[in-house]
Amino acid sequence: MxxxxxxxxxxxxxxxxxxxxxxxxxxxxxxxxxxxxxxxxxxxxxxxxxxxxxxxxxxxxxxxxxxxxxxxxxxxxxxxxxxxxxxxxxxxxxxxxxxxxxxxxxxxxxxxxxxxxxxHCRMPRNPSTVILSPSGGFAVHMTDQAEQLGPELPPPPPAVRQAILDMVPYASAANPVDITGRC
CATH class of the missing domain: 3.40.50.261 (Succinyl-CoA synthetase domains)
Known part of the structure; x- marks a missing residue:
């Protein structure tokens, strides 16, 4: 309702x-x-x-x-x-x-x-966030926006970084996470 x-x-x-x-x-x-x-x-x-x-x-x-x-x-x-x-x-x-x-x-x-x-009980509990992007350029843009607006971009814990790389071996597993891979 x-x-x-x-x-x-x-x-x-x-x-x-x-x-x-x-x-x-x-x-x-x-x-x-x-x-x-x-x-x-x-x-x-x-x-x-x-x-x-x-x-x-x-x-x-x-x-x-x-x-x-x-x-x-x-x-x-x-x-x-x-x-x-x-x-x-x-x-x-x-x-x-x-x-x-x-x-x-x-x-x-x-x-x-x-x-x-x-x-859907998905409200953030703290001011940090993770950026997940299919585009490196867009990841940079979102990082700039986060820097200007205030959300923190902490690095993922090692186990999370490894899980990202296990799923997408060529991803950048930092924050922002760029899943397009690198050459």
Missing amino acids: SILQWVSTGNESDVDAGEVLHSMALDPDIDVILVYLEGVRDGARLRAALEAARLQRKPVVAIKVGRTAAGRDAAASHTASLTGEDRVFDAICRNFGVHRADSVEELLDVAYAALHAIR
Whole structure:
């Protein structure tokens, strides 16, 4: 059974996004939280809500507009909302494990992947990951992305490396694992 909620706080004259997010973080019927923000009126409340979501192990995926000077001006003329410093919001996202999406499509894709992982008990338990790639170039690209976004890429234990090589003798069994082989 899926329960969907959609809340718009509008110009936030009474209830703000942090309050709604905090309520959703504590709601046992909500597994993944998607957030669209133009600005943040109460940073402490938003941080408390994100901490509540993290403690409940609920993924949060966010779009925050106003990344550019033109975007900030547009938000101010639209709702008189101040979008704030984008680098501060990025730091908050990194600190609380929020995935910051750049498009609605990415927002929905990441939310769908998180929901699938939750429903199949496949949520990561720590910030490390292993990259498995059929392409050396793509493995390098994913390594660059991991370096920028924060997941750790620990080397596989010796027994795992050997198991990879037993299955694909020409693979690179490091992390990233490149299964295309080498010449």
